[in-house]
Amino acid sequence: MRFVIFDDGNLVDSFDDEAEAANALRDLATSADAEPYLLLAAFDDAGDLVADCVPGEQLVIPA
Amino acid sequence: MAISSGISEVGPRRVKISANANPRRVAAAVAGAGTVQFDEPLPSRVHDALRSPLADNPRAELYVYGHYGQPIDTGLEFLDGYEFLTELSLNLDGPRALDGLARFVNLRRLTFQRATIPLRERQAPSRGPRATEPRLRRRRRRCSGRSGCQHRSVSEFPIIVDAVRKPVTLYRTCHGEDADAVRAAMRSNYEAGRRPHPAERRAIVMHMAVSMFEDGERLQSFARQRPDRLGTHVARIELRPGLGICLAEAGSVGHWSVWGLPDPLADCIVDVIPIDPEVL
Numbered sequence: 001m002r003f004v005i006f007d008d009g010n011l012v013d014s015f016d017d018e019a020e021a022a023n024a025l026r027d028l029a030t031s032a033d034a035e036p037y038l039l040l041a042a043f044d045d046a047g048d049l050v051a052d053c054v055p056g057e058q059l060v061i062p063a
Numbered sequence: 064m065a066i067s068s069g070i071s072e073v074g075p076r077r078v079k080i081s082a083n084a085n086p087r088r089v090a091a092a093v094a095g096a097g098t099v100q101f102d103e104p105l106p107s108r109v110h111d112a113l114r115s116p117l118a119d120n121p122r123a124e125l126y127v128y129g130h131y132g133q134p135i136d137t138g139l140e141f142l143d144g145y146e147f148l149t150e151l152s153l154n155l156d157g158p159r160a161l162d163g164l165a166r167f168v169n170l171r172r173l174t175f176q177r178a179t180i181p182l183r184e185r186q187a188p189s190r191g192p193r194a195t196e197p198r199l200r201r202r203r204r205r206c207s208g209r210s211g212c213q214h215r216s217v218s219e220f221p222i223i224v225d226a227v228r229k230p231v232t233l234y235r236t237c238h239g240e241d242a243d244a245v246r247a248a249m250r251s252n253y254e255a256g257r258r259p260h261p262a263e264r265r266a267i268v269m270h271m272a273v274s275m276f277e278d279g280e281r282l283q284s285f286a287r288q289r290p291d292r293l294g295t296h297v298a299r300i301e302l303r304p305g306l307g308i309c310l311a312e313a314g315s316v317g318h319w320s321v322w323g324l325p326d327p328l329a330d331c332i333v334d335v336i337p338i339d340p341e342v343l
Contacts, residue, residue: 047317
């Protein structure tokens with residue numbers, strides 16, 4: 001399984017570990033320059049999308 | 064094996080040039096070499112002696128590595144005059160800048176190692192792009208250890224960049240089918256003027272790449288989930304040689320990072336179709 005972060009449709013980074021990917025997405029989404037284009041997607045080993053995509057702002061809890 | 068002071072043969076047809084190389088001996092050593100490498104800043108007299116024989120040996124790869132503790136300028140100005148190169152391999156810590164590489168328009172192969180972010184080895188082979196070229200060549204470089212270079216483990220994924228040498232078909236989402244929309248979709252985040260994310264989380268080259276996919280149907284399935292972020296249409300792009308376009312498989316199976324200027328990339332679009340939101 002690959003967890004891939006996209007920003008405006010372009011790959012930012014990819015991970016084997018879901019928690020690691022979610023943490024990275026959260027960090028990116030909370031950065032000062034974050035724009036609402038972040039998306040985390042999970043792909044299986046054949047490259048098929050699995051599960052729902054996670055937008056970056058869903059992981060950010062407003063202060 | 065030392066050829067002369069500052070010049071050594073570190074493998075078959077592999078010549079290492081050091082800063083103390085005698086410029087008069089460089090040309091003879093480089094002639095016929097498959098790879099010429101250096102791991103430290105070279106004085107201008109050595110560069111001057113190296114460029115001409117390298118230009119006369121167009122199949123030779125220039126391999127630049129090491130430079131430990133040395134700042135690497137983002138414009139790669141230390142490679143000024145080497146724009147004739149067709150094969151270049153960079154294995155350097157520090158910034159990686161396609162700004163500097165953009166002038167290397169003759170490259171047929173560009174290899175990055177020691178990416179800032181380790182993109183791990185994939186677990187299954189890709190089916191390859193649906194293209195007139197059955198499968199893009201994927202290469203792993205292994206270090207012989209004889210040169211003293213310090214490659215990371217194979218679990219850290221080198222970004223292998225190939226120039227497009229045969230037509231390849233890939234797919235990319237876009238927010239509409241008009242000219243402005245498809246051209247906008249051919250922009251990397253760098254081209255779009257967006258600031259990079261924290262450098263420690265990624266290889267900066269990815270900031271300058273456009274994501275494309277081998278399988279248009281899979282891409283449609285992906286885009287249906289978030290059309291607001293990914294797009295409402297899918298463009299079929301037939302990348303062709305001669306436009307300076309490079310690509311590397313990265314991230315997940317079937318995903319390709321593509322480097323090219325927006326206009327040449329847009330010129331490669333052969334079809335744009337709307338994504339049917341009702342299809343599951």
